[in-house]
Amino acid sequence: MEIIRGYIAVRSRLSRRTGMIHGEISPRIRKRIQAIFGKDLTPEQAVRQIMEDIHTNGDAALRDYMLRIDGIKLSSFEIDSHTVKEAYNQVAPELISALQTAAERIREFHQAQKESVWNGISGEDWRQLIRPLNRVGLYAPGGTAPYPSTILMITIPARVAGVKEIILATPPGQDGLLPPVTLAAADIAGAHRVFRISGAQAIAAMAYGTDSIPKVDKICGPGNIFVALAKRAVFGEVDIDAIQGPSEILIIADDSASAEYCAADLLSQAEHDAQAQAILLTTSEVFASRVIEELNMQIATLPRKNIAAESLGENGVIGVLDNLEEAIELANLYAPEHLELAIQSAERYLDKITCAGCIFLGKNSAEAIGDYVAGPNHSLPTGGTARFSSPLNILDFMKITNVVKISQPNLERLGKAAITIARAEGFEAHARAVEKRLQGKLH
Numbered sequence: 001m002e003i004i005r006g007y008i009a010v011r012s013r014l015s016r017r018t019g020m021i022h023g024e025i026s027p028r029i030r031k032r033i034q035a036i037f038g039k040d041l042t043p044e045q046a047v048r049q050i051m052e053d054i055h056t057n058g059d060a061a062l063r064d065y066m067l068r069i070d071g072i073k074l075s076s077f078e079i080d081s082h083t084v085k086e087a088y089n090q091v092a093p094e095l096i097s098a099l100q101t102a103a104e105r106i107r108e109f110h111q112a113q114k115e116s117v118w119n120g121i122s123g124e125d126w127r128q129l130i131r132p133l134n135r136v137g138l139y140a141p142g143g144t145a146p147y148p149s150t151i152l153m154i155t156i157p158a159r160v161a162g163v164k165e166i167i168l169a170t171p172p173g174q175d176g177l178l179p180p181v182t183l184a185a186a187d188i189a190g191a192h193r194v195f196r197i198s199g200a201q202a203i204a205a206m207a208y209g210t211d212s213i214p215k216v217d218k219i220c221g222p223g224n225i226f227v228a229l230a231k232r233a234v235f236g237e238v239d240i241d242a243i244q245g246p247s248e249i250l251i252i253a254d255d256s257a258s259a260e261y262c263a264a265d266l267l268s269q270a271e272h273d274a275q276a277q278a279i280l281l282t283t284s285e286v287f288a289s290r291v292i293e294e295l296n297m298q299i300a301t302l303p304r305k306n307i308a309a310e311s312l313g314e315n316g317v318i319g320v321l322d323n324l325e326e327a328i329e330l331a332n333l334y335a336p337e338h339l340e341l342a343i344q345s346a347e348r349y350l351d352k353i354t355c356a357g358c359i360f361l362g363k364n365s366a367e368a369i370g371d372y373v374a375g376p377n378h379s380l381p382t383g384g385t386a387r388f389s390s391p392l393n394i395l396d397f398m399k400i401t402n403v404v405k406i407s408q409p410n411l412e413r414l415g416k417a418a419i420t421i422a423r424a425e426g427f428e429a430h431a432r433a434v435e436k437r438l439q440g441k442l443h
Helices: 007-014 027-037 043-057 059-070 081-090 093-117 148-161 180-189 199-208 225-234 259-270 285-299 305-315 324-334 346-352 367-372 408-424 428-439
Strands: 002-005 126-132 135-139 165-170 193-196 218-220 248-253 277-282 317-320 338-342 358-361 398-404
Touching (some): 002 007, 007 317, 027 043, 043 059, 043 199, 043 225, 059 199, 093 180, 135 199, 148 165, 199 218, 248 259, 259 277, 259 305, 259 338, 259 367, 277 305, 324 346, 338 367, 346 358
Parallel strands (some): 002 317, 135 218, 248 277
Antiparallel strands (some): 126 398
């Protein structure tokens, strides 16, 4: 893991150059595209072909791509309710209990948010109606490993918001089945229907609708580059939450922090994948060296040590700075997905943080707790998008309708201004529509 010293050098190293969907693709992905499509396509071109085929041919194209991409021949996509209920018997009781604990915490957090925003606003001549979306499509990664925590995080806020129909799509394993823990998590979270479909083809099916899969109003959830490109492609046909990139953590630490804890938290992100970004900014050269020692010791016993090592080697950074003010400024510029403040009196610096997906305060607040059971959503803005976007929350699953009802006194008070502006913009019919009411000629 590289150690960089000084504000200018660290800022240069942390500069974000390309997002997830704009960077170079690996030779492995390029070769895989060639094998599937029989020609050399960019990821964008491959996704565009998938979208067009499913838009035109529906279920037939979906089955074809599940066979070509995943090697799975499916006669049906939806999981029946009996199979979902039976899944509980195949999952360890302690894991079911843990998922229920997490679900309770996530539900409590989002219910509190709902109570704070759901009532809308009203005035003398206007108000807002706040209503849930009718149908949403949620995508949870899977295939090689189940991610029940993601299912809880993306489903529960939709359920709390009151979405009428929640569609969950997630990839099956090579046997064509969904893991029991995936089905149990979907049931605990409250998904209405579960489908075993993967990748860009899942996004296309939910966006356009097929005979088997209903068209949704919005698609949420993380995925690989093909899922991200597919979500971008269907935006406008449906709404999307965001385009998520690799996981990232930035820790600001002084010499009062625990090197052991900081190293553990950096590794908790580095083990996600080789593109994950683990960054430490500290005011202490000695502390930086201690963290390096801890990383070397802890990584040796990790099952995913090769992935973590590649992540730290390619994307890991330790920046040594003169003071905490520099570290906070760089954190705001970087806008990390996860930000840990491992510093004395961390709370007093909270108001200075303007760009972060989730902030962790205090020695007990491991980022991994936030991934599973803290309550706030772990579906967070990545790639610097915390500058302008927010964690997944119930606002993602609701829509606002404005209502206008102008009284006669306010028509007389406001009408002239409306007429003046309309004529200044060259819209005479607008002006006359108001003018007629003022003149009492509309019967």
